Amino acid sequence: MPKRIVLLTLQTFSTTGGIQKMTRTLAHSLQTVAALHNWDFKLWSVYDKDEDLMPQYLSPKRFKGFNVKRNSFVMKAIRVAKSSEVIIITHINMAVIGLLAKFINPKCEMWLIAHGIEVWRPLSSVRKLFLKKCDKIVCVSSFTKREMIRWHNVDAGKCVVLNNAIDSFMPPPSSFSKPRYLQQKYRLADDDKVLFTLTRLAATEQYKGYEQVIKVLGKLRVNFPKIKYVLSGQYDSSEEARIKQLARNYNVEDIVILTGFISEKELADHYLMADLFVLPSKKEGFGIVFIEAMSFGLPVICGNVDGSMDAIRNGELGKAVDPDNLDEIQRGIEDYLSKPLTIEYRQNLQQQCLQHFNQDNYINKLQQLLMHEPVS
Numbered sequence: 001m002p003k004r005i006v007l008l009t010l011q012t013f014s015t016t017g018g019i020q021k022m023t024r025t026l027a028h029s030l031q032t033v034a035a036l037h038n039w040d041f042k043l044w045s046v047y048d049k050d051e052d053l054m055p056q057y058l059s060p061k062r063f064k065g066f067n068v069k070r071n072s073f074v075m076k077a078i079r080v081a082k083s084s085e086v087i088i089i090t091h092i093n094m095a096v097i098g099l100l101a102k103f104i105n106p107k108c109e110m111w112l113i114a115h116g117i118e119v120w121r122p123l124s125s126v127r128k129l130f131l132k133k134c135d136k137i138v139c140v141s142s143f144t145k146r147e148m149i150r151w152h153n154v155d156a157g158k159c160v161v162l163n164n165a166i167d168s169f170m171p172p173p174s175s176f177s178k179p180r181y182l183q184q185k186y187r188l189a190d191d192d193k194v195l196f197t198l199t200r201l202a203a204t205e206q207y208k209g210y211e212q213v214i215k216v217l218g219k220l221r222v223n224f225p226k227i228k229y230v231l232s233g234q235y236d237s238s239e240e241a242r243i244k245q246l247a248r249n250y251n252v253e254d255i256v257i258l259t260g261f262i263s264e265k266e267l268a269d270h271y272l273m274a275d276l277f278v279l280p281s282k283k284e285g286f287g288i289v290f291i292e293a294m295s296f297g298l299p300v301i302c303g304n305v306d307g308s309m310d311a312i313r314n315g316e317l318g319k320a321v322d323p324d325n326l327d328e329i330q331r332g333i334e335d336y337l338s339k340p341l342t343i344e345y346r347q348n349l350q351q352q353c354l355q356h357f358n359q360d361n362y363i364n365k366l367q368q369l370l371m372h373e374p375v376s
Contacts (some may be wrong), residue, residue: 003039005086014052028057095130116285140286141307165362179269196274201235209280216330217252219289234261271296280323293355
C-alpha cells in the first residue's frame with residue numbers, strides 16, 4: 001500500500017516569513033519524493049485560500065486552503081488522519097489536532113516541525129503530551145534540538161536535525177552587479193558601504209539585533225564615512241517611530257534607511273545591492289535569510305547564541321558575534337568592510353553555501369527520514 005502523507009500547516013502561501021518559506025520548500029520536496037515513489041501527498045492550510053497557492057511549489061490537486069475556517073479544517077484533518085500513514089504538523093500550535101489524529105489512528109507516524117522560539121519555552125500540558133506522542137520531531141537546527149531536549153526532556157532519539165534549504169525558485173545569480181534602480185531609490189553611491197538587514201520589525205520582539213547595529217553606526221562611520229544601513233521588514237507606526245528615535249539618539253538618522261516591506265521579487269536585488277548582511281539576533285531558529293544572503297555571495301554576521309550557527313556552519317561560512325557585545329559587533333562589521341568584496345569572494349561564498357544548503361540534499365535527507373534510513 002502506498003504511503004499517504006499529509007502536511008498540516010497554519011499558513012504557507014499567503015504571507016512571507018521564515019516558517020512560511022521553510023514550509024514551501026518542505027511541501028515542494030515532499031511532492032518530489034512522493035512522485036518518485038508513487039505515494040499520495042497533500043498539504044492542507046488553515047489560513048490560506050485555494051487561490052493563494054504558488055503553483056511552482058505544489059500542484060493544485062495536492063493543496064487545500066481553508067481560508068480561516070478552523071472548525072472545518074479540524075474536522076477534515078481528523079477525518080483524513082484515519083487513512084494517513086504520515087502526518088506532519090508544521091507548528092506546535094496545532095498540537096490538539098495532532099493529538100486527536102494520533103488517537104484516531106495510533107499507527108500513523110506523527111511528525112512535528114520544531115522551528116525556534118515557539119518551542120524554546122514552557123509549554124501547556126496538552127502540548128507536552130503531543131510531544132510525547134510524536135514519533136519524530138524534525139528540528140531545523142542543532143540548537144533547536146538541544147533546546148527541545150533541555151526544555152521538555154524530549155527523547156533525543158526521536159529528534160532529528162533537518163536544516164532549511166535554499167528555495168529552488170530563488171535562483172542564485174551568475175552576476176553580482178549592484179542593481180542601479182535600488183541605488184537610485186535609496187540614494188546610494190557606488191562607493192557607499194551598505195549594511196543590510198531583513199527581518200520582522202516589532203517592538204514586542206526586541207531580540208533581532210538591529211538596534212545594536214544602529215548603536216554602533218556612529219563609531220563605524222569614523223573609519224567608513226560612506227557607510228549606510230538599509231533596514232528592511234514590515235513594521236507598524238509605533239515601531240517606525242521607535243527606530244527613528246533610536247537613530248536620532250545616536251545621531252545616525254541620515255544613514256539609516258528604513259524601507260518597510262520588500263517583495264520577494266525585489267529581495268534578490270537587495271542582497272546584490274549590499275556589502276554585508278547583519279542580523280545579530282538572539283532567537284533565530286535557523287535563519288533562512290542568512291543562507292539566502294550567502295547564496296547571493298553576500299557575507300553575513302549573525303548572533304552566536306541561537307540556531308544561526310547552523311546557517312553559517314559554526315563559522316565556516318560567516319561570522320558569529322555576541323549579540324549583547326557592541327564592541328564585538330562593531331569589530332565584526334569592520335573586519336568585513338575593511339576588505340574588498342570581490343567577485344571571486346562572492347562566487348566562492350555562493351558555491352560553498354549552495355554545496356551545503358541546496359534543495360537536492362534536503363530532498364534526499366527527507367526521503368531517508370520517510371524511509372527510516374540513517375540521515376547522511
